[in-house]
Amino acid sequence: MLKIIFQVLAIVGVIIISILAFTLPSDPYEIIPAMSVMSFDKPLWACYMFGGSFLYLLVLLGIYDIVNKKIA
Known part of the structure; x- marks a missing residue:
């Protein structure tokens, strides 16, 4: 049961982070240049x-x- 809870937390958290990645920055399509070849x-x-x-x-x-x- 604990593993299922943490799997759901992981999926929901990554989805929320993905949504925030587009909404928080003023210009999410700004390009960060490459630092190396x-x-x-x-x-x-x-x-x-x-x-x-x-x-x-x-x-x-x-x-x-x-x-x-702690549980085990």
């Missing part, structure tokens, strides 16, 4: 979406591990 030009919304989702899922996984150890 191995990179590519990225729109601002993609940076917010990938960065925010990564951090959110990292924190959520940490909380899940702590709660799972």
